[in-house]
Amino acid sequence: MIQLQNVSKTFVTGKNKIEALNDVSLEIQKGEIFGVIGYSGAGKSTLIRCVNLLEHPTSGYVFVDGTDIGGLGSNDLRKLRRKIGMIFQGYNLLETANVYDNIAIPLKLAGVPKKVIKERAAKYLEIVGLQDRSQAFPSQLSGGQKQRVAIARALAHEPEVLLSDEATSALDPATTDSILELLLKVNRELGITIFLITHELNVIQRICDRVAVMEKGRIIEQGSVVDIFTKPREPLTKQFVRNESRFKIPDPLLKELLSTGELVNLTFLGESAKDPALATLARKFDVLPSIIAGGIDQLKDQSIGNLLVHLKGETGKIRDAVDFLQSEHIIVEEVIG
Amino acid sequence: MADFLNQWGSAIWQAFIETMEMTAIALILSVIVGIPLGVLLILTRKNGQAENQTVYAILNTVINVIRSIPFIILLFLILPVTKAVAGTTIGVQGVIFPLVVSCAPYIARLMESAMLEVDRGVIEAYQSMGISTPKIVWYVVIREARSSIVLGLTIATIGLIGETAMAGLVGGGGLGDLAYQFGYTRFQPDVMYAVIIILIVIVQCIQSFGNAFARRLKKN
Numbered sequence: 001m002i003q004l005q006n007v008s009k010t011f012v013t014g015k016n017k018i019e020a021l022n023d024v025s026l027e028i029q030k031g032e033i034f035g036v037i038g039y040s041g042a043g044k045s046t047l048i049r050c051v052n053l054l055e056h057p058t059s060g061y062v063f064v065d066g067t068d069i070g071g072l073g074s075n076d077l078r079k080l081r082r083k084i085g086m087i088f089q090g091y092n093l094l095e096t097a098n099v100y101d102n103i104a105i106p107l108k109l110a111g112v113p114k115k116v117i118k119e120r121a122a123k124y125l126e127i128v129g130l131q132d133r134s135q136a137f138p139s140q141l142s143g144g145q146k147q148r149v150a151i152a153r154a155l156a157h158e159p160e161v162l163l164s165d166e167a168t169s170a171l172d173p174a175t176t177d178s179i180l181e182l183l184l185k186v187n188r189e190l191g192i193t194i195f196l197i198t199h200e201l202n203v204i205q206r207i208c209d210r211v212a213v214m215e216k217g218r219i220i221e222q223g224s225v226v227d228i229f230t231k232p233r234e235p236l237t238k239q240f241v242r243n244e245s246r247f248k249i250p251d252p253l254l255k256e257l258l259s260t261g262e263l264v265n266l267t268f269l270g271e272s273a274k275d276p277a278l279a280t281l282a283r284k285f286d287v288l289p290s291i292i293a294g295g296i297d298q299l300k301d302q303s304i305g306n307l308l309v310h311l312k313g314e315t316g317k318i319r320d321a322v323d324f325l326q327s328e329h330i331i332v333e334e335v336i337g
Numbered sequence: 338m339a340d341f342l343n344q345w346g347s348a349i350w351q352a353f354i355e356t357m358e359m360t361a362i363a364l365i366l367s368v369i370v371g372i373p374l375g376v377l378l379i380l381t382r383k384n385g386q387a388e389n390q391t392v393y394a395i396l397n398t399v400i401n402v403i404r405s406i407p408f409i410i411l412l413f414l415i416l417p418v419t420k421a422v423a424g425t426t427i428g429v430q431g432v433i434f435p436l437v438v439s440c441a442p443y444i445a446r447l448m449e450s451a452m453l454e455v456d457r458g459v460i461e462a463y464q465s466m467g468i469s470t471p472k473i474v475w476y477v478v479i480r481e482a483r484s485s486i487v488l489g490l491t492i493a494t495i496g497l498i499g500e501t502a503m504a505g506l507v508g509g510g511g512l513g514d515l516a517y518q519f520g521y522t523r524f525q526p527d528v529m530y531a532v533i534i535i536l537i538v539i540v541q542c543i544q545s546f547g548n549a550f551a552r553r554l555k556k557n
């Protein structure tokens with residue numbers, strides 16, 4: 001659906017050169033929700049804005065549906081942009097227009113017939129759940145409601161792709177959840193491909209199928225969300241994932257536990273209790289497991305369990321036990337002081 | 338009072354009409370020139386949708402130069418041009434051209450700053466929906482800036498009224514002319530006071546109307 005090939009973007013301001021994007025290649029499949037995560041200044045906005053040429057890459061190619069969009073004339077580019085909806089952190093609604101007009105005016109400007117405009121506005125206001133606020137002005141709406149209007153406005157052009165530049169970053173957690181829920185619905189029920197960028201792992205975790213991690217203008221790691229959560233490779237990825245899912249143990253306790261055995265972090269897919277595996281440790285390997293902490297990360301359509309387990313026993317036996325756990329498809333990581 | 342009105346009523350009324358006439362015609366022409374100039378300024382300025390440093394620099398300089406010449410001097414400075422453009426340098430007709438030359442750049446500046454207040458993000462959102470720049474200018478930028486535009490035009494109108502008064506010096510007629518001719522030259526201060534009061538009332542009315550109108554546009 002969307003392909004970026006060796007895209008670079010350098011901003012020149014006076015004597016300064018900022019490499020916002022450095023040889024980025026990505027492919028977004030039709031129908032998926034693809035997320036890019038990174039800290040502020042990583043180049044995420046620049047990246048997503050290259051997809052509809054709000055920002056022109058300094059070098060590299062962007063393909064949408066197989067078309068090299070860098071070669072489009074302004075007329076074709078405008079047509080293409082109508083197939084690509086976009087929502088923003090700042091909503092970007094007309095303050096002088098009510099909810100209905102905020103959806104209707106762009107349609108009118110795009111040359112959509114009057115009758116169709118009415119139908120679409122009604123349809124998409126209903127989808128975002130604002131059918132009874134159509135006469136309200138943006139200043140009378142909450143942040144979440146404004147983002148819903150912005151989503152309806154983007155959807156009303158019936159795009160194939162929706163780009164989201166930090167759409168939930170200005171919202172509180174509960175509102176964020178409801179907007180993410182809406183995006184999921186848009187993806188599933190309308191079949192719209194979503195490409196989003198965010199600095200919140202929660203967003204990736206809740207709705208994305210695949211994710212790329214960005215640092216200083218480069219994609220440092222990408223893969224399915226499950227893989228990134230269970231097998232992060234790069235330090236930054238680990239930092240993102242672990243901040244969320246790892247347990248923090250007070251130092252004195254950690255010392256005490258390590259002095260009496262080994263401490264391991266177990267990560268496993270699915271909700272099936274791993275107790276049988278742990279029980280086996282005691283019976284077969286003479287290793288006594290005790291669970292120090294545990295939790296479950298809910299991903300889009302899978303869950304990941306995390307257990308912090310203390311293993312007590314002879315060193316050799318603990319080795320065997322760990323091998324056994326790994327054979328059971330449990331990811332084992334030793335915790336060292 | 339009755340005597341004064343009998344003696345001066347029709348002259349004052351006549352002058353009032355002339356002032357209104359000059360202001361209205363000059364305002365309309367200045368808006369016709371000034372708003373497109375303002376749009377050109379925001380389009381060609383740095384990071385504008387049609388960034389063009391040369392055009393912006395030229396426009397910017399010309400506007401600054403005209404704006405730094407006091408109207409009374411401009412009036413005499415461009416007399417030959419006025420003669421060529423308007424066919425005459427006296428009367429209402431002769432004063433419209435210099436008024437527009439002075440007011441249009443001012444309006445361009447006011448429009449530029451009003452339109453600069455419009456959130457870039459909104460413009461980008463419309464670009465991302467495949468809307469062309471001319472439509473964005475009209476339906477987004479001018480629409481969103483309309484309240485500030487009205488306030489700017491209010492200020493420009495009041496400025497124009499002041500300038501029409503000076504136009505009296507080239508026989509432009511109007512309230513300023515009346516006050517000057519009779520109040521000052523022939524020493525009839527009561528005419529001058531009457532004119533001042535009328536000017537104060539006009540300015541107050543225009544400002545209040547402009548404020549109210551801008552407020553209404555803002556709410557919606």
Ligand SMILES: Nc1ncnc2c1ncn2[C@@H]1O[C@H](COP(=O)(O)OP(=O)(O)OP(=O)(O)O)[C@@H](O)[C@H]1O
Pocket residue numbers: 011012013018019020038039040041042043044045046047199
């Ligand atoms: N128009 C521009 N001119 C100059 N530099 C720019 C411009 N836009 C972005 N940059 C620079 O490019 C780098 C990447 O910016 P970008 O906005 O893409 O980051 P981001 O990952 O979206 O950050 P944030 O999370 O804060 O939005 C930054 O160093 C920024 O200062």
Ligand SMILES: [Mg+2]
Pocket residue numbers: 044045046166
């Ligand atoms: Mg950003």
